[in-house]
Amino acid sequence: MDYSLEVQERFRSPARAGEFAEGTPQVVAGEAEDRTLNVWFRFQISVAGTVIRAVRFRAFGCPHSIAAAAWVADGLEGRDVAAIADLDMHELRRKLDAPVEKLGKLLVLEDALRACWDALQDQAESRNGS
Amino acid sequence: MDYSLEVQERFRSPARAGEFAEGTPQVVAGEAEDRTLNVWFRFQISVAGTVIRAVRFRAFGCPHSIAAAAWVADGLEGRDVAAIADLDMHELRRKLDAPVEKLGKLLVLEDALRACWDALQDQAESRNGS
Amino acid sequence: MTSKPIYLDYAATTPVDPRVAAVMRECLEPGGDFENPSSPHSGGRQARFRVEKAREQIARRVGVAPETIAFTSGATESNNLAIQGALNADSARGRHFVTSITEHKAVLDTAAAMERRGIEVTYLRCDTQGIVSPQQVDDAITDQTALVSIMHVNNETGVIQDIGEIAERCRASGALLHVDAAQSVGKVPVPIDAWGADLVALTAHKIYGPKGIGALYVKPGTRLAPVIHGGEWDGGVRPGTLATHQIAGMGEAYELADPDREGAELRELRDRLWNGLSQLDNVRLNGHPTQSSPHVLNVAFPGVDGDSLRLGIGEIAVSAGAACDAATPEASHVLSALGLSNALAASSQRFSVGRFTTIEQIDETIRRVTAEVGRLREIAAGAPAWAGN
C-alpha cells in the first residue's frame, strides 16, 4: 500500500489523539464501529457556544482511518459546529489520496461525527427545553 | 550429438575413400542403401589370393556411417578375406562409441560388405567352375 | 544492503546469494554459456552440462536421483503440474482429491479448478496450531482417491506437517502424495526419498536462488499428463527452452542450502525475536510452538491493525502473510483456518528471517514493534472487545 505524505504525517503525529481530562466543560462524544471493516472511531468535541473549542479522538483501524480521524480533529478546532455536518468524506478521501475502497471506513468515521452532532443537537434542545 | 575422437578422426580423414583406378585387377564391389535411414555404402575390395590387398569405399550418411566405413576399409587391408564375414557391427558400434540407434545404419554397411563377400564367392565359384 | 530497510520477509522471497549470482553471470556475460541446452553444437552441450550439473545439485539436496527432477517456472507451476498432471493422467485411479485448507493458493486454486472439471475434492481442516494429522488424511482417502496434496512447511506460519507419516498412509491406501515444499529447502531437511512422496514442488527464490525457476520431483513410474505442451524437452514433462542461467542458479542455491548449517542460526534469530515480542502484553503466536520451520514467526498483536503496525514500524519489510494476498483485503485463509477472528488475523504479522539477518536487526525490530504497538494501542484505547485491545 502506498500512503500519501499527508496520511503518513497525520498517522505518525496525530496531535489530537486522546481524550479530554475529566471535568472538561461542554463536551459531547460520538462513537461508531464496523467490525467487518475493522474500524472504530470515537470523537470528543468541546464547544463554546457554537464554536468548536477543541477535539479529541480515539481510533482503531488502518493508517487511512487514523490519519482521517486526525485530520478531522485538527480541522474542526476553532470552527463553527455547523462544520461537522459539512464534512464530505468523498472530499476527505481525495485529500488523503486514499483508494476508493477505503471510503467505507471513512463513512464509519462520518457516523461517529454524526453521533457527536446528534449529541450537540440533543444538548441544544435540552438547553432550550430547560 | 557427441562424436568420439575415433569417429571424428575417421570422419575427417577417411584415407580409403574413393575408388580404384580402372583396370585394377581382382576387384569386387558391393553396395547397399536404406532410404529411410538416409545411408548408402559402396565398397571395392581388391584381393590377391585370399588376402585383401586394398579397400576403397564411398558413403553417403551421417558421421558415424562415414567413420564406420573408413574404419572397416582401413581394418580389412592385409587380412584374409574371411575377416569380411567376421566383422561384428555390434562390436563396431561400441568401438566407435556410437549410440544404439545408429546400429541400423551399420547393418546397412554390413549388407554392403556381404555383397562384396557374395561377389567374392561368386568369383571363386566361377573360377573353380571354369 | 546498507541503504535498504531491515528485511524480514524472506518467506516472500530472498535476495540472490552472491555465489548464485556469480554462477548465473557465467551464462549471462559476453562469452558465457548462453546457448540452447538442446542444441547439438559444442556451445549447446556446454549449456546442457550446466543444466545437468544443477539437476544433480538439486537432487542431492533432497535425496533423490537427478533424472527425477524436472524444471518448471516455479513452485506455482510445479504444484499445478503435480495436481493437474496426476488427476488428468489416464492412470489416475479415481476422481477424488484430498488436500488441506492451509495450502498455498497455487494448490487451493488448482483444486478449485479441478472441482469445476468434475473432480471431488476433500479439504482437510487443521487444528488451532495448524496441524493436519496423518489420521485425518487416512480417514479422507477412499478407493477413488487419486491424489493427496499436503504442504510441508506452511508459508504463513511455518508449521511443519508430518509428511513421512502422511506418505505412509497414502502408500498403504494406494493414493499418490504430492508435497508443496516451496518453503522448506535450506531451512529444514527435505528427505524426499525417506518420505516416499510421489511428487514434490520446489522453487529457487525462497532460498537465495533466482525467481522464475522451480522444479518438480516425479517419482519414477508416476504418470503425469502435461499441463504445457510442446515437444520432448526434459523427459516430456515440461517443454520450453531450458533457461540455463536460471537452472544453474537454482543448482548453486540448492548446493549452498544446508539446513544442518543454517537451521540453528535461523532458529536462534527467530527465537530471539519471539522472546522480545512476547514481553508485550497480549500477543499470541500463530501456529505451532515447536513443529515449525526456523525461519517464520507469525504473531498476532490484538488491538493493533496490521497495516498500521507495518506503516508504523517504517523501514522494516514484513508481510501480512502471503505476498499474493497483499492487494486483497480479505483475512488470510491460513490464519482463519487456525480459528482467528478477522480482526485478529488482520492484527497478525509474519516475520521471516534469513541468511542476511543480523542480531542487531532483530533487536531493532523488537524495539520498533514494541514502541509502535504501544502507541497504536494508546490511540485505540477504549475500542470494543472485537478489536482485541
Next chain:
Amino acid sequence: MTSKPIYLDYAATTPVDPRVAAVMRECLEPGGDFENPSSPHSGGRQARFRVEKAREQIARRVGVAPETIAFTSGATESNNLAIQGALNADSARGRHFVTSITEHKAVLDTAAAMERRGIEVTYLRCDTQGIVSPQQVDDAITDQTALVSIMHVNNETGVIQDIGEIAERCRASGALLHVDAAQSVGKVPVPIDAWGADLVALTAHKIYGPKGIGALYVKPGTRLAPVIHGGEWDGGVRPGTLATHQIAGMGEAYELADPDREGAELRELRDRLWNGLSQLDNVRLNGHPTQSSPHVLNVAFPGVDGDSLRLGIGEIAVSAGAACDAATPEASHVLSALGLSNALAASSQRFSVGRFTTIEQIDETIRRVTAEVGRLREIAAGAPAWAGN
C-alpha cells in the same frame, strides 16, 4: 566471445546483450531490487516499478497498451495459454480450431492435446515456399471456429505470414486469432495493434533477453481460461511470483530491439551468406525468397547429410532447424511441409544471424561450408538419386 565458435544459431537462442545483463544485475546484486513485486513494502514497490517499466517497454515495441501484456515463462507457455485458454474459455464460440502444419511444436502439440479433449482441429498446409494464404484461413473457418493460430515468422525457414490480412479474415468471420511471434521481435515489425490480433506469444531469449521469460498479449475483452492456477497475480491470467530480473531483462531487450535499425544489417549478412553459398552447384533455398525474416537462411545441400556437414564445418554453430528436434531423428516437419524429401530435409541447414555476427564470420562460414560440401559429395560420389547428389 573470442574463444567461442562462430555462432549462427540465433534463431535457437541469443546471447544476452550486455545492456540487458546490466539491468538484470541490478536485481541480482547485493542491495539490488530482489523483493517480491507483490509485497506491499517499499522494496516490493520498487520491484513492482521495474516490472511495470518492462511491461511498458514491451508494449511500446509491439504497439499495444501495457495492461494487455501478461508475463509467462516463455513463448511455449504463451502459446499454450493462448490456445488452451481461448478454447477452454466459457465464451469460446465453438469447438473448432484452425492452425497450420508449419507451426512450432508448442502450437502443434497443444493442438494435438486439444484434439484429445474433443476439439476439432483443421491443419492448413502451406505452399512449397511455406506460405499459408489468408484465403485458406478464410475457407477453413466455420461458425464453430473459436480460434485460429498462425505464426508470424517461421523458426526454421524465416517465412513470414501475412498476419494483417489473416487477422482481417478472422475478424470478419468472428474467430479469435492467436499469433506466435516468438521469432519476430527486433527482426521485423510486430504491429499487434495494426494487425488486430487477439493473442500474441512473445519471448525474450530470441532477441538478447534472458531465457525463461516471455509474454502473452491479450486484447482487452478476450476471455481466457487460465492454464496455471494460483491467485490473482498479473491480471489473473498467470500466477506465480514475478521474476523481476527476468522481466526487467526482457523489457530492456525489447527496448533495444529495433528492427528499423537492425533489420537491414541482418538482411545484408544473410544475403551475403546466401550469395556465397549459392555459388555451390545444386543448392536450394528452403522457404520464400523475399517474404521472410532477415535473420534466417535455410539451405538444402543435396547429397550431403546434415549431421556430417555440421560436424565437418566444425566450430560453426548451426542447427538442423528447431533446437528441440535435435534429439529426434525424424525430418523437420516444416521442411516436409514444403515438400522436401526426407533426404533433402536431412541435408538442410538453418543459418541464423544476429547482433554479434560479423562479415568475417559470414565469409569464413562460406569458405568452410563450400569446402566441406565438396569433400562430402566426393566421398558420396555415385550415391543413388534419392540422396540428391
